[in-house]
Amino acid sequence: MKLVLKISGKFFDEESSENLIVLKDTIQRLINEGHKVAIVSGGGATARKYIKMGRELGVNEAHLDLLGIWASRLNAYLLTFILSGLTYMKVPENLEEFIEKWESGKVIVTGGFQPGQSTATVAALVSEAIGADYLILATNVDGVYDKDPRYYSDAKLIPKLDTETLKKVLENSQSVKAGTYELLDPLAIKIIERSKIKVIVMNYKKLDKILDIIRGKEIGSVIQPM
């Protein structure tokens, strides 16, 4: 299978060797089993730190976005070097470069591409360009919930939904918005729909069960494009 793995910036904020070891082992196993993998990393706390300093000094929005993008590329280089031997040893800086390097047969790790574009959109574009079987969003919750699980103890995980449902959830429920929005912004959803990309939302603590989650044997959400 061709898999695109989007790793939330929060993954890096935990500065946890354990997280990184699980990721390393998972990618190694996927490659051994013959899958092809691309990884997109978010910017996390490093991005927020630099954006905050820049904003206080009056830096404009496009340049602030670039600071966030460079922070996400730093995360991408960390993964590139940790996975050394499996990975292409340069982080591509736009989709054209990604497409060129993908042909090397190596795991490509990328951060952000362009201002005004989330890393979720980057992951959707990458999925479209390579014809990915799944776009996997690895984050710090177990999937998509009907309410924000941080505030509602009765929030329920939705194991299967389509993009229309996802968009309604985003529109109707303010409280859910903030948390879920980072998963998929409107442009990412548009790309997912136009190219019929299947999306999995899962917890990065369960990366070792990634294939079971895809097969529906473990907790996670599957989003079907309309």
Add this chain to the structure above:
Amino acid sequence: MKLVLKISGKFFDEESSENLIVLKDTIQRLINEGHKVAIVSGGGATARKYIKMGRELGVNEAHLDLLGIWASRLNAYLLTFILSGLTYMKVPENLEEFIEKWESGKVIVTGGFQPGQSTATVAALVSEAIGADYLILATNVDGVYDKDPRYYSDAKLIPKLDTETLKKVLENSQSVKAGTYELLDPLAIKIIERSKIKVIVMNYKKLDKILDIIRGKEIGSVIQPM
């Protein structure tokens, strides 16, 4: 003033020397008067021709977008060479490269940047990055209409509107949608709003009156960001 001029692909489809001469004279005059100018060109018929051939052969959406982007860059090179002496002699291929070249003090001409991103969005990003006074959308109608002027003889041009009004027009009126949509997609509007960019919609046949249109002395529409 700092001006970003987005030229519709239709401008090039007319293959009109007269269009090109007016454009050349206008840019020369703006530079002489001390303004700084960036130009973003659409893809037009050349883009559609290559996308059509690619689609018939099963090329994926990301790669089709790239064909359109390369066509828009061909239009951008045409303008670059016609304006030789005023222009930076390479068409930037992403926002980071644009930002770098902008410092040369020359007119920068660019086409598309990335799949999943309209040239209107490119123009909005460029406007944000340089802090443009106006983003000017030069197209084949005189401005934004309350109805599609191709079908309704009583369609009225709206001389001033805000982005909220623009979005309502786009949502409510199906017939207007197609035509206007190419002007500004949701991502472009989001960027315009977050950085408070003033937008002018005008006819590329009236490029020689561009400053009068900005001053409200000639026909066109001014969009105020909310």
Add this chain to the structure above:
Amino acid sequence: MKLVLKISGKFFDEESSENLIVLKDTIQRLINEGHKVAIVSGGGATARKYIKMGRELGVNEAHLDLLGIWASRLNAYLLTFILSGLTYMKVPENLEEFIEKWESGKVIVTGGFQPGQSTATVAALVSEAIGADYLILATNVDGVYDKDPRYYSDAKLIPKLDTETLKKVLENSQSVKAGTYELLDPLAIKIIERSKIKVIVMNYKKLDKILDIIRGKEIGSVIQPM
């Protein structure tokens, strides 16, 4: 075998899915049989359209050539994406880049390289750099004729000739010149001679019979370097 396939710009002007499907199938078959292939595409009508607009506005010859080169690269990107999976996913812009990418083992598709240099010369340089067994010129006639077949009903195809004979045909017969000249200009012939490159001229409608033409079983012309 190592084959360099030069595709005339006319191939693209026909905007024919059938042409493209035959090309795709042929390249796939050649790869399956273990051959290595490089493709050089001409600029065709797209090149002429942009050169015409530029010339009317006083663009200089070097820049007009660049417009033609960018048009040929657009054709090259179309083939690159259609042949996706077999091809290196970036069109090289000069011989040094071509040489670097050739080592990837993928089909490399290229357009023009430099002003003052025909795509036939590009194809000859590419053939020399990789030590091609054959440089194949796929065009809209069946081979080299003793007279221009568009004007003379008794024109005869020359199945075998050497470069000295080719040059005489080009010098003596004005009517043949125009048509044949586009096949091989003097610089291309010089490179063919210095590196003893065998050349085939054939009709792009018969691409599926390319190996039979090389073996002399189908209609085409073989040019032997002196």
Add this chain to the structure above:
Amino acid sequence: MKLVLKISGKFFDEESSENLIVLKDTIQRLINEGHKVAIVSGGGATARKYIKMGRELGVNEAHLDLLGIWASRLNAYLLTFILSGLTYMKVPENLEEFIEKWESGKVIVTGGFQPGQSTATVAALVSEAIGADYLILATNVDGVYDKDPRYYSDAKLIPKLDTETLKKVLENSQSVKAGTYELLDPLAIKIIERSKIKVIVMNYKKLDKILDIIRGKEIGSVIQPM
């Protein structure tokens, strides 16, 4: 004057708007007075964070250095954007690129260049390449001390010294070593000596007095190459 300003990574660790405002004002003033400025930024805490994560996962020394270099480039981009208008808008990644961009007449901000090379060495190379009048090391102490001021209350600042004296201080006094070593490693000293570059060590809290420090009117150390 041509000045190279090396900013310690600690400057960024303080995440202080005040620090950044003083730096911005200082650079603006230097440019207004006709000086030419290059800036080299260290990696600081961001570098250490990523190097620590990489080391725990067994990343090799060359790749760990690259993580530090990318962190220092992130600091360099922050300064580039804060000083937007004065700066060249791309951070060069090696000396050849720096030399090329320096000709733009803009302030060039750079981070690290190569593994096995400190940012002090980068600053020395940059100073040599442009023939800098002064290489200024802005750090979190007031200059070079005879003992480590963090441990010895009687440590005395040395207002003037030559590189031979500096090397002896580094060799003889273990306690001083660590702190001072980051200022100038042996390779940086070698470059300073071969090209006779004058060096100033000063506190980044006093950047607004940079010209007074150069003139010896304010606290700092001047190192004369042998």
Add this chain to the structure above:
Amino acid sequence: MKLVLKISGKFFDEESSENLIVLKDTIQRLINEGHKVAIVSGGGATARKYIKMGRELGVNEAHLDLLGIWASRLNAYLLTFILSGLTYMKVPENLEEFIEKWESGKVIVTGGFQPGQSTATVAALVSEAIGADYLILATNVDGVYDKDPRYYSDAKLIPKLDTETLKKVLENSQSVKAGTYELLDPLAIKIIERSKIKVIVMNYKKLDKILDIIRGKEIGSVIQPM
């Protein structure tokens, strides 16, 4: 005036400081007087040395040409650094890069561009691209002769000739061929003719009299394109 100066490889073979000092002073003076200058350097003995070693080991013609091109770029870097302050500090590797850098307003020094292309052709292309007033070929003889001055004591310098005459000289007189051929190969002449570029042939020992030679006051040959 816009001047393109092609320096023969023999200039560098003499390893003469005097040659280099005269060149430096000349360029400085031309810039001071407001002229714009591009320089193209040949490969000379360094090129021949590497081509000889490569040929003995069976390197193909395209790669041998690249060795010669890299040698000419080394000569170009020598000039770039000697003229530091006046020059753009990177040697462009193809015409597109040259065109981009020319806009910097600096003296651009270039070596060869592409295999199968002489540095005379490079100089012609550069002249065409910038609309040069004169292409000056500085070599080790005083101009174009009716016979080879190395063998015929009665050889006469031709002060004015057109490209038709030049071509006849090249065709009819074998003995002149070798020496003159390096000045202008057929492709270079074709470019000179299509863009009507005026050419001066002069001795590099007389670089300090370059403007007098252009004005016809000193010894040299002027070639008028047909």
Add this chain to the structure above:
Amino acid sequence: MKLVLKISGKFFDEESSENLIVLKDTIQRLINEGHKVAIVSGGGATARKYIKMGRELGVNEAHLDLLGIWASRLNAYLLTFILSGLTYMKVPENLEEFIEKWESGKVIVTGGFQPGQSTATVAALVSEAIGADYLILATNVDGVYDKDPRYYSDAKLIPKLDTETLKKVLENSQSVKAGTYELLDPLAIKIIERSKIKVIVMNYKKLDKILDIIRGKEIGSVIQPM
């Protein structure tokens, strides 16, 4: 095994086909036996020639180093083309580019990287980045001697030594310094020590016995890092 082979510039100065043939055969054999190889070439006489000319004209040290680096890259291109088929066809210009290209599985040939950095340091960095089993220094003597073998007939080759011993030899014995110093400067030794790289010093006349030398069956010196 992973081997980094540093070829002294003197190897190229001999302009000997025999040297080159032995090198070619050796690399071919190493690849056939499954080893992975990177090559770093020195600058030799070509470097000295250009540095001398530059120095006479007042070129600064950083730019002189660049002339030497470009000369070493010319040597690297010669090897790249001679080994065509085995090699990656572009010479990387810095460590980041080397690391990226190394993943191609081809032999990478590189010259110098940065001013202020010897090609020995380049070779040490490359060895560290790829985790080389051996860094082999091929020069014009048989190994490390206790005295300079050019002046002392009783100089003895040291078959095994550690880096501490090497440094003492360098410090204590002036006469040895010059000759050995070019092998390993302090920065190269620092990198060798921090990454525990095993080093072999051997004569490039004996390249065909390289594996025997590694196994201690032939004359050469092994340096063990401390």
